[in-house]
Amino acid sequence: MKGLREFMDEIEKSGDLVRINKEVDWDIEAGAISRRVYDQYGPSLFFEKIKDYPQGHTILNGPVGTWRRVAIAMGLAPDTPVREIYAEYEKRIDNRVKPNIVERRDAPCKENIFIGEDADIYRLPAPLIHEGDGGRYIGTWDIVVTGDPDTGWTNWGMYRFMVHNKNFLAGWPQTTSQFAMMLNEKYVPKNKPMPVALVIGSHPIDHMMATAPFKPGVSEAEVAGAVRGEAVDLVKCETCDLMVPANAEIVIEGEIPVDVIVPDGPFGEYPGYRSGTMAEGVAFRIKAITHRNNPILSMTALGAPVDDSSIAASLTAAVGMKKGLQRRGIDVTDVYVPPEGVTHLVVVGVKTGGIEVTKKVLDFFVARRVMVSKCIVVDQDVDVFNMGQVIHAFATKCHPGRSIVVEHFVGKSNALTPCYDADERRILKGAFAAFDATWPLEWPKENIPPRATFEDIYSEKTKAEVVAKWNEYGL
Numbered sequence: 274m275k276g277l278r279e280f281m282d283e284i285e286k287s288g289d290l291v292r293i294n295k296e297v298d299w300d301i302e303a304g305a306i307s308r309r310v311y312d313q314y315g316p317s318l319f320f321e322k323i324k325d326y327p328q329g330h331t332i333l334n335g336p337v338g339t340w341r342r343v344a345i346a347m348g349l350a351p352d353t354p355v356r357e358i359y360a361e362y363e364k365r366i367d368n369r370v371k372p373n374i375v376e377r378r379d380a381p382c383k384e385n386i387f388i389g390e391d392a393d394i395y396r397l398p399a400p401l402i403h404e405g406d407g408g409r410y411i412g413t414w415d416i417v418v419t420g421d422p423d424t425g426w427t428n429w430g431m432y433r434f435m436v437h438n439k440n441f442l443a444g445w446p447q448t449t450s451q452f453a454m455m456l457n458e459k460y461v462p463k464n465k466p467m468p469v470a471l472v473i474g475s476h477p478i479d480h481m482m483a484t485a486p487f488k489p490g491v492s493e494a495e496v497a498g499a500v501r502g503e504a505v506d507l508v509k510c511e512t513c514d515l516m517v518p519a520n521a522e523i524v525i526e527g528e529i530p531v532d533v534i535v536p537d538g539p540f541g542e543y544p545g546y547r548s549g550t551m552a553e554g555v556a557f558r559i560k561a562i563t564h565r566n567n568p569i570l571s572m573t574a575l576g577a578p579v580d581d582s583s584i585a586a587s588l589t590a591a592v593g594m595k596k597g598l599q600r601r602g603i604d605v606t607d608v609y610v611p612p613e614g615v616t617h618l619v620v621v622g623v624k625t626g627g628i629e630v631t632k633k634v635l636d637f638f639v640a641r642r643v644m645v646s647k648c649i650v651v652d653q654d655v656d657v658f659n660m661g662q663v664i665h666a667f668a669t670k671c672h673p674g675r676s677i678v679v680e681h682f683v684g685k686s687n688a689l690t691p692c693y694d695a696d697e698r699r700i701l702k703g704a705f706a707a708f709d710a711t712w713p714l715e716w717p718k719e720n721i722p723p724r725a726t727f728e729d730i731y732s733e734k735t736k737a738e739v740v741a742k743w744n745e746y747g748l
């Protein structure tokens with residue numbers, strides 16, 4: 274599967290894509306329809322006729338807004354269970370595949386090239402997604418490419434970008450993001466603008482890898498190759514040396530001046546609320562736009578879960594956390610990031626529980642930038658993917674007085690955590706709470722009550738007898 278178009282063919286065949294050929298307005302209407310469909314756990318939407326734009330300028334909302342669509346993007350059967358999608362992702366992720374460099378003439382994203390003054394962002398149907406957004410967001414389901422001039426490392430991140438005027442975008446990469454670190458460490462001291470490319474409509478796995486919290490130095494293009502099981506085709510930009518996916522629908526090339534700020538936001542954000550007020554954003558000076566014939570603008574009408582953001586982050590964050598916890602010597606069985614918890618809540622299954630293990634889990638989460646704010650630690654008899662079982666364990670095993678450990682910190686929290694107040698957000702002050710929903714290690718075995726389920730509370734003999742007669746009961 275080379276790119277977005279082949280993926281769309283697949284999800285159309287499986288009934289996970291709906292084409293809308295009635296004209297739809299870029300101004301709120303496409304966003305409102307998409308939000309309603311997310312709220313109903315519905316399909317990906319292909320808006321084929323956008324008001325004010327020529328036929329062929331289309332918008333696709335929600336490429337991977339359900340686990341079915343993630344499975345298809347990974348080449349799996351649509352009804353693959355989440356547990357298996359996680360396992361397959363974990364299996365593939367370390368088999369890094371170097372990208373394949375292609376010539377301009379072989380790159381579909383170069384079918385139309387606009388440079389300088391011709392690179393007018395209003396050529397593209399950027400949607401005004403939510404009522405109350407600060408502007409039209411061209412970059413939602415995007416890949417923002419930046420490069421380290423010293424090491425040659427290329428970073429992919431997914432950051433929102435809003436149309437400011439014909440030749441400028443405004444964005445808000447958090448200060449803890451690798452985009453901001455690259456800008457502040459490598460370009461600001463030299464007073465040089467940072468080259469940047471904003472990619473829209475690539476293979477959905479490429480975008481998912483851009484949302485993943487990999488360490489600096491990791492090439493998301495190589496990880497995307499691993500997860501896709503084939504090299505990503507890359508091509509050089511027209512106005513700088515950055516490499517971008519050759520099959521992308523749209524590439525916006527430009528630079529980030531270090532001495533300009535432009536207003537950005539508010540925006541209906543990934544934790545599921547509209548973010549505060551208009552704030553100081555980074556400026557993106559557009560130098561070129563290249564796009565395929567009949568470009569498809571990928572978007573996500575971001576907001577309350579479940580949508581592409583919460584699904585993508587669920588997969589990529591959980592597997593990284595599992596490996597990290599294991600590296601710290603914690604006997605982790607599974608980690609699940611329920612999409613409904615928008616990466617603010619994590620469930621960790623451990624072989625041996627107890628408050629000391631819960632404290633170790635907490636230490637892991639607060640060691641770096643802290644995007645998560647809560648985790649529930651459960652024993653291995655709880656299926657972390659089964660939120661019914663997790664809530665049951667949390668409600669019954671977590672002692673309100675002695676099973677909750679909290680740590681506070683400054684300078685590294687996630688400014689988009691809805692429960693933090695304005696002062697906390699300004700200085701990135703936050704806290705992390707770990708809920709120990711395991712039985713205390715010091716309890717004698719006989720004090721631990723068996724779970725009253727068919728599986729756990731009956732002897733093997735009773736279970737076998739009942740199951741053997743099941744049909745006779747008329748059940």
Ligand SMILES: Cc1cc2nc3c(=O)[nH]c(=O)nc-3n(C[C@H](O)[C@H](O)[C@H](O)COP(=O)(O)O)c2cc1C
Nearest residue numbers: 430431432433445446447450451452484485486582
């Ligand atoms: C739809 C979507 C929009 C996002 N927008 C932003 C954003 O505007 N700023 C930001 O700092 N992170 C944003 N994120 C989260 C980042 O993509 C995520 O933290 C990623 O790891 C960033 O890459 P990095 O680790 O290379 O910085 C967004 C995620 C999604 C799914």
